[in-house]
Amino acid sequence: MIIFLQYIFNFLLLVIAFIGMVRYKKLTIPFKILAFSMAVSFILSIGSKIVSIKYKNNAPVSHLETWTNYVFYALVYLFLFKNKHFKTFIRISIFLITAFTIFNGLFLQPFERIFPTNVEIVTGILFVIFSLILFKQMLQYPLQVNIIKQSVFWFNTAILFCYATMFLNLALTNYYSQHHLITIVYYFWLYVNMIFNLLLLVSILMDKKETLTSNATL
Numbered sequence: 001m002i003i004f005l006q007y008i009f010n011f012l013l014l015v016i017a018f019i020g021m022v023r024y025k026k027l028t029i030p031f032k033i034l035a036f037s038m039a040v041s042f043i044l045s046i047g048s049k050i051v052s053i054k055y056k057n058n059a060p061v062s063h064l065e066t067w068t069n070y071v072f073y074a075l076v077y078l079f080l081f082k083n084k085h086f087k088t089f090i091r092i093s094i095f096l097i098t099a100f101t102i103f104n105g106l107f108l109q110p111f112e113r114i115f116p117t118n119v120e121i122v123t124g125i126l127f128v129i130f131s132l133i134l135f136k137q138m139l140q141y142p143l144q145v146n147i148i149k150q151s152v153f154w155f156n157t158a159i160l161f162c163y164a165t166m167f168l169n170l171a172l173t174n175y176y177s178q179h180h181l182i183t184i185v186y187y188f189w190l191y192v193n194m195i196f197n198l199l200l201l202v203s204i205l206m207d208k209k210e211t212l213t214s215n216a217t218l
Helices: 002-022 029-056 059-080 084-108 117-140 151-171 173-178 182-206
Strands: none
Touching: 002 029, 002 182, 029 059, 029 151, 029 182, 059 084, 059 117, 059 151, 084 117, 117 151, 151 182
């Protein structure tokens, strides 16, 4: 069952990455970044499976995946936020999260054997905050376009859903691993991420330059 779901998950990532590349020229800058991130996610997912089979532990890829996810999604928010202070904070946060990822992997949760839950918790909190701020911005600067047709809405909903839902599960990942309950984590992670990626797919399908709004300005 797990293997079957993993195939479905990887196929979903591949489809989203393909659609993102096909629509790339029609996308606004933040969603071009998102489309590229989906291609990277697919490659890392395949790499994670290979490393897991070979070394019985995919922690090294998890460290890289956690970092790349933050960089890509933070860059999307960088383009979506209007407030210059928020933009500056995101730029600084990318540098700080990169430094923390390296420090955590070297001294707290070694790259080769422990999942980077410290980094995931911090980035998860930041993403929940970013999403709430962006929803507030959307209320302050309402558009004439139906909200369900706004790519920003679907992207932001995906982020809030995923990171708010995964927070407790991420915090307990290493505990589950140590007590041989990692299957519980994996099933939960897989289903949440499938929904998350489907929402991101909707955001990519909804986005196009012709409806570029002030929400996606520098």
